[in-house]
Amino acid sequence: MTNHARLYKYFSQNDLPTPCLVVDTEIVAENYNNFKRAMPETAIFYAIKANPAPEILRLLVRLGSSFDAASLTEVKMALEAGASPHKISCGNTIKKESDIKGAFELGIKTFAVDCFAEVEKIARSAPGSTVFCRILTDNKGADWPLSRKFGCDAKMALAVLNHARKLGLIPNGISFHVGSQQTNLTAWDHAIEQSANLFKECEACGIELKSVNLGGGFPTEYVKNIPTTKDYGTAIFKSLRHHFGNRVPETMIEPGRAMVGNAGIIKSEIVLISQKSESEPTRWVYLDIGKFGGLAETMDEAIRYPFKTPHDDDEKTPCIIAGPTCDSMDILYEKTPYPLPVSLTIGDELFIENTGAYTTTYASNGFNGFEPLQQRVI
Amino acid sequence: MTNHARLYKYFSQNDLPTPCLVVDTEIVAENYNNFKRAMPETAIFYAIKANPAPEILRLLVRLGSSFDAASLTEVKMALEAGASPHKISCGNTIKKESDIKGAFELGIKTFAVDCFAEVEKIARSAPGSTVFCRILTDNKGADWPLSRKFGCDAKMALAVLNHARKLGLIPNGISFHVGSQQTNLTAWDHAIEQSANLFKECEACGIELKSVNLGGGFPTEYVKNIPTTKDYGTAIFKSLRHHFGNRVPETMIEPGRAMVGNAGIIKSEIVLISQKSESEPTRWVYLDIGKFGGLAETMDEAIRYPFKTPHDDDEKTPCIIAGPTCDSMDILYEKTPYPLPVSLTIGDELFIENTGAYTTTYASNGFNGFEPLQQRVI
Known part of the structure; x- marks a missing residue:
């Protein structure tokens, strides 16, 4: 369990308008150090999209982190926070050619691809760059599973990497993503096996791959227990040794949720509590934040956040939350x-824990006139 | 079919960065006038949340429209556009008491409720105001159906309106919503019948209700044909006469989508076209706008927008769009x-028609570093 004492002390000492997210950089630093200890040989590329607050990016630069940027804007955010261009990777396989060019002009030379056309764009607009080919993998065990949107099959990956080499790019490795909030420790195994096979096939074609990008997917703790970062490190390295033998490649990871999720708490307010009829006693509890204000990951009730209220020792009753x-x-x-x-009343505070990731950025641009989620980083 | 000639002329004469929404006020005016003609006795309250562009609000003020505001911010938007406070209704049944007070201080005196607690907030912070009680209704036939989030059952509505009267408020009428993009002409009938029964029950308690708020739900044309505004007016008034006899009440409607949907076109660009493997020929077409950039209503593929490309006369093949x-x-x-x-290529323009409603406001606040959807109103 994360120690949220510093956050709750801040809430008690500051009368914040709600809804408001507060993020504790000490917890972010602890998460970073846990990854560093659990996977000492692995480069950490923070997935900026999880929470691009400048204070978080600057902290991670100081700690030595690298960065995974989903767009040219995120590249610029990382640079502004002080990151070196060689520590920024463009991991999105879908990029406008003008953005590839923009990133290249800023010194970025690592790009992900999953098809021939993207290789051609990079060869034209970021000549000589390093590319990773993303492969499709299954996402069993993920609470926020990925679709087939990114990646190609292994056979095509070989052809794509060959195409990259022909066009003067450096085919550097394989990337994949096992699904977000992945709580199955063996989820990486099949993709690592596929990667090892591709390393061999590439070698047979004269392409020497160097690196496996293990992606993100590392969870943060919501209401269910999750394995520790150390457990993930152990399972992944066991799998790497199993499939790569004594030629374990360079590795990188792209944690987003696991770096900032448990570092944030949203303070919200109960706007209304009501029933739909006298014969139906279920209480509807309406908060001042919802799906369009930052809690988009409750879609299909995928992510279940822990709530804290001033009356948590009292008797409880199942409520519908909106x-x-x-x-x-x-x-x-x-x-x-x-x-x-049962004693919860209109106007009470309600704290939504472990909301540091995928909240401010998912918030809508003023839907219904409600301001995007405000954030403070302490 | 809406005439989009003026919009396409604008696109051809202006080199807009994409993605960008352009809205034609002449089409908005035509939609307003169609409602006015089809339902001449009915007050039109534009649902600001569909598209709160100041140019649209100012146009509708000039045409004589009233406004449905989902929040205090939307109340202020309508006032800034020149609307009189008595032409603004707070139709959201979930309101912070501080926002009720804020709206009341700006002159707003019409509020929707669906429970006792909300009545009490209004009695305290907007004393003497007029209230509508929202009832639950079914949404058969709606492409974007509503949940049970808003409204209470008819029995409770009677008690809520009674409570409002006791606390010095004016119980004015019944409101409901038959579901968005409602293409079933008879969808209003059951709710109107419930309203007529409630009018009688209220009368027996000494409460004289005056008005039925028929809500929104009126569709805009996407890929399927829809009935005309006149068809809706005819069906609704037939139902009102049937259930209310010669005592047809005052009525109001809250069109949002039907007022601005067909008035807007988004210009986007094809970022990438790819396949996942050589054995799977389906083309994946990636646009520079998606679910988080304004097209949230494609959730579960609920709303299917018409696309126009420069090659629409060529042979076509089914694509996955992301x-x-x-x-x-x-x-x-x-x-x-x-x-x-098949001839569509990376870099081509793609126009997404009838995207004037529920796009700019649903856009995320910079998810992945992508700017919220830009808009121009002509």
Whole structure:
């Protein structure tokens, strides 16, 4: 369990307007150091999209982190925070050629691809760069599973890397992603096996791959227990040794959620508590934040956040939790109602824990007139 | 079919960075006038949340429209556009008491409720105001159906309106919403019947209700044909006469999508076209706008937008369409692939028609570093 004492002390000493996210950089640093200890040989590329707050990026630069940028804007954010260009990778396989050119002009030379056309764009606009080919993998065990949107099959990956070499690029490695909030320790194994096979096939074609990008997927703790970072490191290196033998490649990881998720708490307010009829006693509890204000990952009730209220020792009853907008989709938990204290009343504070990742950036641009989620980093 | 000639002329004469939404006020005015003609006795409250562009609000003020505001910010937007406070209704049943007070201080005196607690907040912070009680109704036939989030059952509505009267408020009427993009002309009938029954029950308690808020739900044309505004007016008034006899009440409607949807076109660019393997020929087409950039209503492929490309006369093949972010959920059409020209290439323009509603406001606040959707109103 993360120690949130510093965050709650800040909340008690500052009367913040709600909703507001506060992020504790000491927890972010602890998460970074846990990864460093658990996977000492692995380069850490923080997935900026999880939370691009400048204070977080600057902290990670100081700690020696590298960065995974989803767009040219994120490249610029990392540079502004002080990151060296060689520590920034463009991991999104879908890039406008003008953005590839923009990143290259800023010194970025590492790009992900998953098809021939993207290789050609990079060869034209970022000549001589290093490329990773992303492969499709399955996402069993992930609470926020990925689709087939990114990656190609292994056979095509070989052809794509060959094409890259022909066009003067440096085919450097394989990347994949096992699905976000992945709680199955063996999830990486199959993709690592595929990678090892591709290393051999590439070698047979005269391409010497060097690196495996193990992607993200590392979880943060919500209401269910999760394995430790050390457990992940152990499982992954066991798998690497199993499939690569004594030729274990360079590795990199792209944690986002696991770096900042548990470092943030959103303070919200109970706007309304009501019932739909006298014969139906279920309480509907409406917060001042919902799906469009930053809690988009409650979609299909995928991510279940821990709530804290001032009355948590009192008797609880299952409630349906919804957001404040006029949108009928803006319901957080209904299929599996959420137990909340019977004594909870309108105007009470409600803290939503472990919301440091994928909240500020998912918030809508003022839907229903509600401001995007505000954030403070301490 | 809407005449988009003025919009396409604008696109051809202006080299806009993409993605960008352009909205034609002449089409908005035509939509407003169609409602006015089809339902001459009905007050039109534009649902600001559909598109709060100041130019649209100012146009509708000039045409005589009233406004449905989902929040205090939207109240202020309507006032800034020149609307009189008595022409603004707070239709969201979930409001912070401080926002009710804020709206009341700006002269707003019409509020929706669906429970006792909300009545009490309004009685304290907006004393003497007019209230509508929202009832639950079913949403059969809606492409974007509503949940049970808003409204209470009819029995509770009677008690809520009674409570409002006791606390010095004016119980004015019943409101409901039949689901967004509602293409079933008879969808309003059951709710109107419930309203008529409630009018009688209220009368028996000494409460004289005056008005029925028929809500929104009126569709805009995407790829399927829809009934005309006149068809809706005819069906609704037939139902009102049937259930209210010769005592047809005052009525109001809250169109959002039907007022601005067909008035807007998004210009986007093809970022990438790829395949996942050589054995799987389906083309994946990646646009520079997706679920997080404004096309949130493609969730579960609910809304299917018409696309126009420079090669629409060429042979077409079913494609999977996705957005540009690193998010694997950012896929627009996959279950039902979308036919696009085989000759379509990276860098081509693609126009997404009838995107004037629920796009700019649903756009995320910079997810993956992508700017919120830009808009021009002509």
